Amino acid sequence: MKITDIEAIPLKMPFLPEMAPFMHLSQKTMEAVTLYRIRLASGAVGYGDQMGAPTEVGGFIGRDAVAGLRDITHGGVQMACYDAVGKALGLPAHALMGRQVRRRVPFAYWTMDLPPRVCVKQTQHAASLGHRTFKFKTRPWWDIVEQIEAVSRVAPSGFAFWLDFNGHLREARQALPILRELSRYDCVGGFESPIPQRDAEGYNILCRKIDRPIAAHYGSGCCHVRSDPEFDRGTPAGVQIARRLCDGFVLGGDDVETIRQRAGVADEARIPFWIQTVGTGLRAAWVAHIASTCKQGLLSHLAAHDIRQRDIASPPKPVAGWMPVPEGPGLGVEVDEAAVEAQRVESPEPTLRRISTVVYPNGLRWCFGGEHQRHEAFYFGDLPGFVRGIRMEIQMDDGSEEFEDLYRRCTEAPVVVGG
Numbered sequence: 001m002k003i004t005d006i007e008a009i010p011l012k013m014p015f016l017p018e019m020a021p022f023m024h025l026s027q028k029t030m031e032a033v034t035l036y037r038i039r040l041a042s043g044a045v046g047y048g049d050q051m052g053a054p055t056e057v058g059g060f061i062g063r064d065a066v067a068g069l070r071d072i073t074h075g076g077v078q079m080a081c082y083d084a085v086g087k088a089l090g091l092p093a094h095a096l097m098g099r100q101v102r103r104r105v106p107f108a109y110w111t112m113d114l115p116p117r118v119c120v121k122q123t124q125h126a127a128s129l130g131h132r133t134f135k136f137k138t139r140p141w142w143d144i145v146e147q148i149e150a151v152s153r154v155a156p157s158g159f160a161f162w163l164d165f166n167g168h169l170r171e172a173r174q175a176l177p178i179l180r181e182l183s184r185y186d187c188v189g190g191f192e193s194p195i196p197q198r199d200a201e202g203y204n205i206l207c208r209k210i211d212r213p214i215a216a217h218y219g220s221g222c223c224h225v226r227s228d229p230e231f232d233r234g235t236p237a238g239v240q241i242a243r244r245l246c247d248g249f250v251l252g253g254d255d256v257e258t259i260r261q262r263a264g265v266a267d268e269a270r271i272p273f274w275i276q277t278v279g280t281g282l283r284a285a286w287v288a289h290i291a292s293t294c295k296q297g298l299l300s301h302l303a304a305h306d307i308r309q310r311d312i313a314s315p316p317k318p319v320a321g322w323m324p325v326p327e328g329p330g331l332g333v334e335v336d337e338a339a340v341e342a343q344r345v346e347s348p349e350p351t352l353r354r355i356s357t358v359v360y361p362n363g364l365r366w367c368f369g370g371e372h373q374r375h376e377a378f379y380f381g382d383l384p385g386f387v388r389g390i391r392m393e394i395q396m397d398d399g400s401e402e403f404e405d406l407y408r409r410c411t412e413a414p415v416v417v418g419g
Helices: 020-026 065-071 075-089 093-097 116-128 144-152 172-182 200-209 237-242 256-269 281-291 337-343 371-379 401-412
Strands: 003-012 032-040 045-051 104-106 109-111 133-137 160-164 188-192 214-217 248-251 273-275 322-324 354-359 365-368 391-396 415-417
Touching: 003 075, 003 337, 020 354, 020 391, 032 075, 045 075, 045 281, 065 075, 075 093, 075 281, 093 281, 104 281, 109 116, 116 133, 116 144, 144 160, 144 172, 172 188, 172 200, 200 214, 200 237, 237 256, 248 256, 256 273, 256 281, 273 281, 281 322, 354 371, 354 401, 365 371, 365 401, 401 415
Parallel strands: 109 133, 133 160, 160 188, 188 214, 214 248, 248 273
Antiparallel strands: 003 032, 032 045, 104 322, 354 365, 354 391, 365 415
């Protein structure tokens, strides 16, 4: 089953309008998706996706697609191999990945951090799609108690929120009172990476004292720090397991072999996990297939495919939070060629300039020109986070001299106004 051709199709897939301004602040490239279409000598065609602009994949032409299921680690091309080989053999992708242990898998909705009013709308949207778990990023520039109070009023019975701090609670002493306050809400299902994952002792304390499950990234760090690569190297998975530093794992990445190896470790340790990635409806189908072969894949997986205005494929919708695994050959979902053509782009669009301003209840305003600058100000303790009444405002480039001056200054260093 030789690969005879690969086409890389660059796409721009816009976010839902109400969340777009906030998604753009943190994930400026997430609207850029590449669809990889491969053709086998037999005529079978397979599709895969990967975030970002196209990468060079010509070297895979002439390779055996069956061997490529294990040997090709390029996420988009590997996925397309599972799709094409499955179609050629008349087998669903999960049959090429391992022994299926369930025909439905728990699936979650996902977004970045959002203001309370948008969290409410996204909760309603997620529930309308059949989700019963909503994982969202929890950030120190929003009032998390206000967010949860707002969504708790509209969440249907049995709906759960998993709150991902990416280490922003910094250490156990700051984390404990906040996590205890949030645990009073029945709709809070659990917490992900509340403090930096290098802090094994802190996780041990939180797991003993917090009445909610805590999930952590498998053997890695979790913080968005770029200026100091040593800030959060994480804790090896063997130590996480031996010391019971978490109640569940987060498995990321897009290589089937790596995910299944880690799933095997989780199975031995009896630790449940979810698979977490970002993509289109194709990626959601891929997640469902691989998750269906993992005994401990019992937490709600996600592909963040429901946050776009228009998808290029439609996987089965969750029913009461559980997604049926596609039954057809390959990934078992059809690509909407009209949607592909409508969202095809020739070159990446320029990034729009924005200023994000963190506003404290006393009127103090911290202006930032970049995401990592804002993250690190909180990680390094330059200003307090998770203050009641805190919020963030976004100012778009309007071409004015005032914007230009403030943008220039706050990209060099945060600008403090008022207070």
